[in-house]
Structure formats: structure tokens, C-alpha cells
Amino acid sequence: MKQTEIYDSAVIGGGVMGCTTALHLARGGMRVVLVERGGLCGEATGRCGGTLSLMYVPAILVPYAIRGRELWKDAPRWLGRDVGFNDRHGLDIAFTDADGETLRAEMELRAAAGAPIEIIDGNQARKIEPALSKDIVAAAHCAQDGHALSYLSGVFFHRALARAGVDIRVGTDVFGVEGGDRGFVLRTAKQSIRARRIVLAGGVWMRKMIGWFGLDVPIIGRVTQETISERMPPILASGVRVFRDISLKQAANGTVLVGGGRGSRWIEDADRETVELDPAVVNQVMMNALGSARRAVPALAVARAVRMWTGIEGIAPDNMPVIGPLPGTADVFTIGCQRSGFTAGPFMGRLLADALLGRQPEMPIFAPAFDPARLLSMAPVDRERGVPTV
């Protein structure tokens, strides 16, 4: 390839959103370069627990999450590989009546948006998942849940992207973007890259990327933690969440993954080089999470933790995705910062690709609720109150 080649699209950021956007753009006939600072799916996508659920997302996103989950199930067909899709039931459990009421109110909104969620009591929950504690007072149940092996997604995307003819530039840090009407030049530590169109898919680094175009948006990062156990005999048949606390799931190989935990933090600048995660907080969150895990599933007391890690999600103050044309510069688009983005990710990427290819997307993608322009006038996240969950 010659250095002077001008790509139809340059996608910056190789998480689930960037990879699927690039993949479908290339399959639609565009010449695409995917530029990623680290490796594909090495940040939020690969570090998350791979939960595929309709029980986390804001209600408006439920139809997108349903389609995203179907795509993961369908991965052999469009990605060429099964990404360890695990078809499970999901349970979100509450230990107090007050939590039970909030859980009900939230889940009813998601159910109204099309998620097959029902509210059940503790006994019913234990019938579905006998490993659950007797202290549960209420639960939400969803027949469409499960997980995929998120940590392998980068490997599978890499093969599919290469086959689709995407020029994959991993280990390539973009410093900035120049130009405008007659194409853009991406400045990197290696050679410069020219493209007519740019898709910013930087997750928690979206704020920095949007900054290249002279705009500032109040996207911040939320640190999430995961702890994984040794392989264990089957304990959990479903994906279990403790309401607004942790998620628990057991993979086919027997390892149990505990994600989340009370007390996790917001961070302003997610650049790994500059972020020093406070170990005292990290440890406290982990202890809280493992405490909750044991409370929810007493049999986990004998599990042994082998590793814990953190990842950072990008979040907008209204907890809605940031997808659409960037205001002020033509031919620049964003995609990402979506709550439970792993679930809906492959669908969102396909929708954006369809829109850029001039096709009619299956569902609205340039929706006002997703529009990056809305962020320009938005107040920063209130760290005490957090973001809306539904």
C-alpha cells in the first residue's frame, strides 16, 4: 500500500463498536483503515465480563440490545466464529424491599420497551437458580441473557476484518487529525494516514478525540473491576446480578467472574499512562464485590480468586450513547460510550455502517438521543448522584 492512499473511511478505536463499524463499511465496498493504539478489543470490550443482557440498558436501547444479543448468538454467520455465546437466563436480585421496589420500577420500563422481563419473588428466583441465597426478597427475570467470551473478541474481529480487506493498524497511536473538506490526515507515531471520512470510536477516550476538532464534551470514565475464579464445578446456570452492585456468571470452563462492586469511581482522564488508580479504592471495591458475591451465592465461599483487573467505560452524563455526525466538521462521526455496550455493540456498528453507506438502517442510528451535539450544552456528571440508569 502506498503512503498516499486515501481511505474512504478511517475508524479510530478498535473496540467492539469500531471493529463492527469498520467490518461492515468494508463489506459495503469502502476502503477502510482501522487504527488502534493498543490491540483490538484490548480495553473496555476485552476487559468487560462479556455480559449480554437487556437488564442494564436504558429502556430506549432495549430494542438495540435485543438485536445486539442476537448478533452475538449469530456470530458464526457474520463473524465467522462463535465467540463463546452462552444462552442463559438473567436474574437481577434484591435483598431489601426498597431495592425490590426500585428494581421493579426500572424493569417495568425495560419490559414496556420490549424486554421479556418479569418480576418474581425470592422463591421463584431460587427455583430458576437454586444456588441463590435465601435472603433474596425480589428479583427480575429475563429469558434472554447470557454472555460471550469478550476477551477473545479481538482475535475473532482481527480475522474477520483482515478477510474483509480492512487495513488494520494496531499499536498505532493517533496524535491528532488535520484537514477538512478535501480529506483528513491522521498524525500517528508511524506514518500519516489519509481518509475522506472519520469515525471516532474511542470509548472513554472519545472526549480526547472530539477535542481534536475543537469541541469539548463532558464524557468521563467509570472504572469497573472484574475478579475471576479458578475453574469450579457447575454452580451457576444463569447470569446473576445483585441490583446496582455486581454481576456474577460462570463460564463453560467453570471459572466464575465477579464484576462491579460498590464504591467504584469516576475518572476525568482515562489515559492509562496518567491514571493512577488508587489501590485502596480498588481493593475496597473488590472486597465489596466479593462480599456481595458470597452473599448472593453462598456456595462461592470456597471459590479461589486467581486474578483481578480493571477497565474503564466512557459515559455521557445522560448515560446514552454518543453516536452520530460530529457538529462543526463534515464527515466526522462518533460511535460509543454506550451503557452495556458489549451487548448492543455489533448492532450499533452495523447501523452506523449502513447509514454511512447510504443504506436505510434497520433502526434509527442518527437519533436525537444519541446525537453528539447534545453533549455540548450538557452539565458534567454529578458524581454524587451518578447517571440515570434507565
Add this chain to the structure above:
Amino acid sequence: MNTAAPVVIVGAGPAGATAALSLAEAGISSVLLDDNGAAGGQVWRTGAADLGPPLAYTDARGDELRRDLKRHGDLIDHRTGHEVVGLFPDLRLWVLEGGETVTSLHPKAIVVATGALEVFAPVPGWTRPGVYGLGGLQALMKTSRVVPDGPVVLGGAGPLLRLVAAQLASFGAEIAAVVDAAPWPSSGQVLRLASQPGLLAKGLAFEWGLLRRGIPVHRGSAIVEVAGDEEADSVLVAPVDENWRPVDGPRRRLEARVVGLGYGVRSNVELTRLAGCEHTFSASRGGWHATRNRDMETTVENLFLAGDGGGIGGVEVALAEGVIAAASVSERLGQGDRLKTKAAKARGRMVDLVRFQDALADWSGVRPGILAGSTEDTIICRCEDVTRGEIAAAVAAGYTDIGPVKMNTRAGMGLCQGRTCTPALQAIMASETGRPLAEAGLPTSRAPLRPVPLKALAQLPLDEAVE
């Protein structure tokens, strides 16, 4: 139990134990943590008291060290069977006891003295039963006098290779051959090694132990295959060039029921990586290790590092660094400079010792061709069954940093967390990219370093009181 100690020392080998003893001399109490049942580290490892005849070439200083620690029991709280599984930049430690309970300690200063790990070079068949690390074979001998049956072939490079051979032979093992990747040291190298006559004499004694028993030493050669139905029954030995790459020439097959492999040692960086210390690569000191200033302090304040963990220097260097680290800790705690003179002497000794170490590395240190014996199908990471070919494919796809390579191949992500395969992974990356070994980078370490009961972490008590 002395919970008020302001200093925690991790590792009771020569460096850590010496640091504890020096601190005690200055009246400073410390907690000395070690996962073994007795102090001494790898080099002065010991077993039960009634093991019978002592191991050949054993240093009596190990027993001395253990006696001294006992004598200073009022100031040194030596906790055996305690493994540090977490170390954080704020100097908080997670300590796993008996594999069951976890305590959190939060001292004012820490001396990390966790020593070295063996360097393995996977070749076809290296995962067969009957193949051991040299250090593992030696540890079996030291702790329980276990000596392998049947013909033994040992391969690798460096002083440990001949020491283990001579020790096994002295216990009656049938050593069929020693296969040494390094050639005879050049006269220049011998001259430089002679700067420490005592150490050189030791090496020659091992050499004489082999010669006396008629054990053949194939120099400039490497084991390039371990064959057998299931268990190992033979090895293939090929000549190698100065970079340890197999070259044309007569290959021989040697019968071997037990194969010991080891290409020297590298710093154990698990804890210093976890703590967020800056690390540097130094070929003459075994590769990656945490950066230190002359007071043995890492880039994390009040986190000191002594011994092989800070770059391979051997036992004499470890002893000197233990003293220097103790002196620095004493000063940092405002406990005066009682150890100043002792530390100055130790610094003086270090200069010559480091020169000797350089000569040793020049002769037998890891060469770029260390992985040249492996093939596409050779398993590199045995926890996750990742082959050399898969790692090479990831590099070809553009992954040139070790983090993304690990994530994309799962190499080094298994139960042992890369303790065994990291050097091989780095060497393959270097060979595939054509870049220097240092540029492959160093993997992240993650807590807990060993499996820990969830129950113990969930109930982690508040930090043990430390004044």
C-alpha cells in the same frame, strides 16, 4: 506476634534475611515474610533436619543465617508459609497464609527480596513427563534428597547447570551428559572471572566434579528435542552458534529418562510490577528488573529492593544489597545511621562483584537464539496450550507489545500467570519482529499473584496495626 514492626521484608533468602538481621543490629524490628518453611531462599534451601548426608557443594552460611534469625527472634518476626500475593503502590500488602487466610499489612517501608525465576527455553517435547527445571531438580534434592532414576541429561547454560549436575552425581544419579549452550569461556572471560578467585574456584570445583566422574559435557550444544512415547526417553542434541542458534553439524540422540533444562535465571518482577515500579532491561543482569537508586530504593517511595530481584547478581551481591537496603531503611525511618559503615563496605564489595557478574553474563547469559530450538508446533505457554506459531501469527498481525500479544493468544494468561513462559514469549516476539529483546516489553502483573480463597478476600480485615 510483633505487629508493630514498621518494616516488612518479602523473601527470607540471603538478601531479605540479611536485611532483617542488619535492621535488628540497628535495633529496628521487622516482619520477614517467606512462603517456604525455612529461611535461605533457593540458594540456601534446606529440608528436614534428619535428611542424612549434606548436599555436595553446600554453603554452611545457610545454616548460620537460620541460626541468626532465630537468635534475633525478638526483633525479627519471621513468618514462614506466608506468601505475598498483592503489593500496591501505597505499600499495602496482601499476605496469604497457608493458602487459606489473607491479611493486609501496611508498613512504612518494604524491602522486596523475592529473588529470581528460572529461564526456560521450550523445545519440542519439553512438556513431557520427566522434564524438569534445573532449579526444580535441585530443590527436590535439597528438601528431600530425591534423586532421579535412570539416565539424566541436563541442558542449558550458566553456573547452575554444572552445580546441579555435580550435586546429582555426588548422590549417585546417572548423569549421561551435560549439554551447555555456551562454549568454553575465552581467556579474556576467564581473566575477568578470576577477579573473584573464590567464586571462580567454586565454578572450577563443579567442573572438576564432572570431569572426575567422567561425565561428558557437550559445549556449544543444546537440547533441541525431548522424545518419547509419553514420558521422555531420549533427547536430541545439536551444535549451536555463539547466539545459541542450532547449526549444521553432527546431532546426537542421548538416552534420557529425566531431563533437566535451565538457561539461567531472571529477576522475579511480579511484586515490583504490581507495585507500579519503573523497570529497566539489562542484558548482563538477566533482563528486566525494577530500577533502583544506589540506596536500593525503587521508583516507588519507601519500597526497597535487594538481591536477584533487582537484576541477577548472585548470592554475594544479594548479601551486600541486603545490608545497603537495611541501612537506607534505617535512615528513612529516622533511626540513625548505625549501619552506615557496614553499608559503605558492602558498596565497596559490590563494585568487583558486579564486574564478575558481567563476565559471567558475557560467557553464559541468555543469547537471542535461545528459542531457536522450538518449532511452529512447540507449546510455549503450557497453561493455555499456546504454540510458537500462534504467537508468531499475532506478531505478524501487527501485535508487537507483549500485553496485546498475551490478550490475543492467551499466552501467559493461565494459572501460572506467565511465570514460566514470559521469557520465551519475549524471545519469540523479538525474533519475529527483528527488534531487540527489550522492545517486546514486560507483562503487567495482577493481584492476587496466587489463587486466593474468595472468602478470604471478601473478609479481608482492616490493615494489621502498624505504627
